[in-house]
Amino acid sequence: MQDFIIIGHKAVTAGDFSLNDMPGSAGRMDILCRCINSVFFLSHDLRRNVQAHLLLQGGPNPSRIIRFNGEKLRYLNPDERSAGALIKKALEVDNISFLETRSTPGVWIREGDLNTLLSEFSSEGRKIFYFREDGEDIRGIAEKVKDSVFILGDHLGLTEDEEKLVMEKSTGTISVGPLSLHADHCIILIHNEVDRAAFGQIQR
């Protein structure tokens, strides 16, 4: 199972945002939507053995964790509005608590923060990687990152405090190439590396 944590520093935490203005009034919700696309979509299917954990830190109810599970996920199309609609529905769930409540098939929501996720994955013995330009090149370490947890930030990256928190629990940092890319593009590159290792296609 691959798990992707994506931090939306300004992503709003109430369901009354407009799908017509996700970059603006919804606090760059569009970034999270594109990450959902990258995590799950193949040409003719969804990736099943992956999860996305969206960490929404904007107002009025910071913060929320929305978990998408590929095995159970339904009603997701590749366009941004489709993911946005599922996020919206999740935020509209009544009585969100520290325990997950299921919103739509394959989507759960709860209160929680980065520490919540890091502690849980850590205690399960999962390897945790995050992205830095000076990180280890993912090519050649695909076996190492298989079934890992990846942490990505939105346009604001990781804050200093978040990075400190992550560094305590992480296995390492990775890089996917020489240029600085958006989170949803990084996810595609990770998937490709892991796919190739799974099919024995790494060229060395």
Next chain:
Amino acid sequence: MQDFIIIGHKAVTAGDFSLNDMPGSAGRMDILCRCINSVFFLSHDLRRNVQAHLLLQGGPNPSRIIRFNGEKLRYLNPDERSAGALIKKALEVDNISFLETRSTPGVWIREGDLNTLLSEFSSEGRKIFYFREDGEDIRGIAEKVKDSVFILGDHLGLTEDEEKLVMEKSTGTISVGPLSLHADHCIILIHNEVDRAAFGQIQR
């Protein structure tokens, strides 16, 4: 210069479509929008030495070629609606003809079809590649595909006739990995290969 041709078989060719329904009534316009994002966006900049040629084949005015040039491009944000708005404006240009008319900075529109594009690139001596699952793995041939033209289709791939046309003029077929991916994801993988070659980062 890298050029990406993306074929939208049903993408509408009038500017009166709704940005709120790009997958539906606009004929999977969302796919073209996501390809624009993949072609151009870096974390903190746009890629400058690339172009996207959207081939819109839906009604009422098939077909249209909308060219995006990275050097001149303005007013593009990463979200689908932003690319959609630029496409919409281009389709609203008066008196679209076989000669390009500039719509917004970095965006031109004209009448034309796949043959138009293939003939032009061919006569300039450009190498043309298209995607097939049995194509040559892009890893290891990055030098060969540098400054090439890539042809991708939407959810309908390439029709039999299109493939015949392409095969006459193409240098070869490429594959980006073991799984069948959406066009916008393939573009990310091509960029990464070419980036790595440019920065001497290919692992062999």
